[in-house]
Amino acid sequence: MIEIEGLTKRFGDVTAVEGLTLRVEDGEVFGFLGPNGAGKTTTVRMLACLISKTSGTASIDGYDIGKSADVQKIRKTIGLLPESVGMYDDLSAYKNLDYYGRLYECSEDQRRERIEHFLRLLGLWEKRDVAAGTFSKGMKQKLAIARALIHDPKVLFLDEPTANLDPESAKTVRDFILDLKKERRTIFINTHNLDEAEKVCDRVGILKTRLVAMGATKQLLESLWGRKTVILLTKVDDAIVSAVKRLGPRSVEVDGNRIVVDVGDPALDNPRMVDVIVAAGGRIQGVTELLPSLEDVYLRLVRS
Numbered sequence: 638m639i640e641i642e643g644l645t646k647r648f649g650d651v652t653a654v655e656g657l658t659l660r661v662e663d664g665e666v667f668g669f670l671g672p673n674g675a676g677k678t679t680t681v682r683m684l685a686c687l688i689s690k691t692s693g694t695a696s697i698d699g700y701d702i703g704k705s706a707d708v709q710k711i712r713k714t715i716g717l718l719p720e721s722v723g724m725y726d727d728l729s730a731y732k733n734l735d736y737y738g739r740l741y742e743c744s745e746d747q748r749r750e751r752i753e754h755f756l757r758l759l760g761l762w763e764k765r766d767v768a769a770g771t772f773s774k775g776m777k778q779k780l781a782i783a784r785a786l787i788h789d790p791k792v793l794f795l796d797e798p799t800a801n802l803d804p805e806s807a808k809t810v811r812d813f814i815l816d817l818k819k820e821r822r823t824i825f826i827n828t829h830n831l832d833e834a835e836k837v838c839d840r841v842g843i844l845k846t847r848l849v850a851m852g853a854t855k856q857l858l859e860s861l862w863g864r865k866t867v868i869l870l871t872k873v874d875d876a877i878v879s880a881v882k883r884l885g886p887r888s889v890e891v892d893g894n895r896i897v898v899d900v901g902d903p904a905l906d907n908p909r910m911v912d913v914i915v916a917a918g919g920r921i922q923g924v925t926e927l928l929p930s931l932e933d934v935y936l937r938l939v940r941s
């Protein structure tokens with residue numbers, strides 16, 4: 638659905654995005670993570686044909702972002718929640734959506750049906766006649782999400798969809814994204830919220846001008862983090878640590894009465910470790926797996 642090859646954007650001397658290559662499949666929810674200034678918004682703006690690329694190629698549903706004849710087709714295919722959501726402040730929520738629906742040439746019936754559907758789902762239906770300018774940041778954000786969907790796009794770009802939302806509204810939006818996924822829409826989300834990425838994204842990519850890691854969320858965690866076993870002892874001493882190290886694991890860390898070992902295969906390695914620790918005089922209180930969060934992996938990657 639989205640195919641990107643060597644996409645690069647420079648603003649004068651600043652390279653915002655360099656050599657980005659990735660594919661987002663039909664119906665997939667892809668999370669784009671990265672620190673401030675990583676190039677996430679720039680990428681989405683290029684894909685939405687709002688700014689030109691410097692080099693490389695990208696296509697959406699087969700339409701080329703660099704081809705002027707395809708730009709209108711891309712605009713009809715995609716919906717965009719931009720980083721800063723501009724609305725017509727004097728118009729009501731309903732009229733804002735109706736206006737954008739007209740721009741996209743949606744019929745009156747389509748507009749009526751979709752506006753009600755999305756405003757209800759996002760908890761704004763009661764506020765439909767209130768001027769958008771009086772809305773709180775979070776309400777504007779939700780209204781802008783509805784706007785992104787008014788023409789029923791196949792592909793949705795959401796630039797930090799829950800950035801201004803309180804926890805309850807963030808959950809409404811997350812559930813909403815999962816509903817959109819059930820409708821087989823392709824969703825590309827820029828986010829700083831790692832918990833959210835873990836909950837809603839099938840795959841994530843981590844950008845720092847260049848793509849530094851990418852994969853299915855769970856596999857990425859495992860491949861970058863490894864499998865770690867935590868052994869809790871009544872007491873850790875040098876003999877026990879040396880015995881574990883002799884088994885040749887990738888790393889052994891001692892943290893108080895705990896030993897954290899980077900194992901290859903826990904099913905095979907844990908029993909061996911237990912044996913050598915007991916033989917070295919250790920008394921084991923517990924053996925557990927240390928599960929990483931996306932945050933652990935993300936922080937390690939962006940700091941390196």
Ligand SMILES: Nc1ncnc2c1ncn2[C@@H]1O[C@H](COP(=O)(O)OP(=O)(O)OP(=O)(O)O)[C@@H](O)[C@H]1O
Pocket residue numbers: 648651652653671672673674675676677678679680
């Ligand atoms: N119009 C522009 N002119 C000059 N430089 C720009 C422009 N837009 C973006 N940049 C630069 O490109 C880089 C990437 O910015 P971008 O907004 O894409 O980052 P981001 O990953 O979305 O960050 P954030 O998480 O803070 O939203 C930054 O160094 C930024 O200053």
Ligand SMILES: [Mg+2]
Pocket residue numbers: 677678679720796827
């Ligand atoms: Mg941004």
